Amino acid sequence: MTVHILLTADNHLDPSAVQYGPRRFERKRDFQHSFDVLVNFALENRPDLFLIGGDFYDGILPGNPTRAYVAEQLKRLHEKEIKVLLVSGHHDTPRSVEQGVSPLSVHSKSGHVYFFQEAHPTHKLFHFGNESVKVIGMSLNPGLSPDQDPLAGQKLEHDGDVNIFLTHYPIEGFDGYFGQETHISKSSIPLGFQLFAAGHLHRHQKNIVNGTPVIYPGSTERTSFNEEGEEKGFCWLEMDKKGILNQEFHPTPARPMETLVSRVTGEGGSLTRQIQDELGRRLGPEKILRVRVLGKVSLEHLSTYKRSSLITYCQDRFFHVEFDEDGLNILTMEPLESLPRTSPVEELDRTFKNLLATVKEDERPIVQEAWKGTIARLREEGVS
Ligand SMILES: [Mn+2]
CATH class of the missing domain: 1.10.12 (Lyase 2-enoyl-coa Hydratase; Chain  A, domain 2)
Incomplete structure (x- = not known):
């Protein structure tokens, strides 16, 4: 008898997406589409457990359309007896009494999911066939200082046949961990667990720490240009008491994000023309593009840069384009002096x-x- 697990995290449902203007509703739907893929995969492949490692929602107050959508999806999973277990992360954990409760507790109250609401380890025991599976969950504690390790000194029982830990923190040694924030040290990763699953780092990665397999499934949609080169998806695992027998990474249809570095020169004709020619070589109506304009030009030549006409050119040729002109500088004879401080x-x-x-x-x-x-x-x- 083996146990099948679908592992995901950082779904960031209902992002504000304000930068997309009138297309923000479409951009919000992208995040739902990626989650649809997980739900449909689960309904077809029937995992015993569907684990969500935090940042399921992008904010503490998701909009009603997204909540209604999620409630329906979780109900579909529940009706097929798929056990959905979650912890909350940086985005969906309340930070004050005023904020009250996580939006996840609404779903937990419907009985369709199990939410490990506590910021210390609590557990839930399952029996699948003759295997007992113990899942210990720990939601994020937003009140910890950067030098506090949430697992330091914790005694964790691993008395199931299969023992799984689910949480949402950066872990020392993983790509994206930089040490200046609350994190779990390598030495705190518990022994005797067949899986330590975490959310927070958006790049999918895995490693063995203290003999325990540690997996970040990564995000299911791109939340920023930091993720432009990364494949997005979720993990599909088959386990028994000996550990992970099979693991697969399944992609989600995340919208492509790209950075175009456009170097303009004083010789090449109008700046608008130079950039438009480069845009023409990277067309894709599904793409979110960031254009970094670099170069040193005269003040006179700078007047040939028309951002508004570039935006018009991009309208139906890209999903969304943003321009970053921080690297575009003016050639001047003498540096401009700053004005004295005054009131x-x-x-x-x-x-x-x-x-x-x-x-x-x-x-x-x-x-x-x-x-x-x-x-x-x-x-x-x-x-x-
Ligand atoms: Mn996240």
Whole structure:
């Protein structure tokens, strides 16, 4: 008898997607489409457990359309007796009393999923055939300081035939871990577990730590350009008491994201033309493109750069395009000097002093009066 597990994390359902303007609803649907693939795969392949390692929702207050969609999908899984277990991550854990509860607890109250709501390890025991499977879950604790390890000093029983740990933290030694945030140290990865599953790092990766297989399934859609070269998907595992017998990574149809580095020159004709020619070679109506414009041009040549006409050109040729001109610099004879630090009152004083020096003697009282009055008005508005 073996146990089948579908492992996923970081689905980030219902992102705000504001940068996509009128296409934000379509972009939100991308995240649902990737989750649909998991649900359909599960309904077809019937895992015993469907594990979700946090950041299932992108925020603590997902919109009603997404909640209704999720409720329906979880119900479909429940009706086929697929056990869905979740922990919450950075995005879907409440950070204050005011925020109250995670949106995951709504689904847990319907009885369709099991939510490990606690930020310390708690467990749930299952029996599949003659195998007992113990799953220990631990949601994120947003209150820990960067030097606190949530598993330090924890005694974890591994008395099931198959023992699985599910959580949402960076783990030392994995790609994307940088140490300056709350994380699980290598030495805290418990012994005697057949699987340690985690969410948080969006790149799919795995390793053996202290003899325990540690897996990040990664995100199911791209949440930023940091993920542009990564394959997105979920893990399909077959396990027994000896460990993982088979593992497969199944891709999800994440929308492609690409960065185009466009180097413009002073010789090549209009900047708009140069960039448009490069865009023409990378067309793809499904793509999210970031254009990095690099180069040093004269002020005169810079006037041939028309971002608005490039945006119009891209309209039906890409899903979305954003421009980053931080690397586009102007050739100047001498560097521009920055203005001295000043305040509104100092500037006003300077202006009136200059005025006083030039007006006729009999006009001076009027200027003095105006100066005093203006300063008083500014102070009333709280300006200093
Ligand atoms: Mn995430």
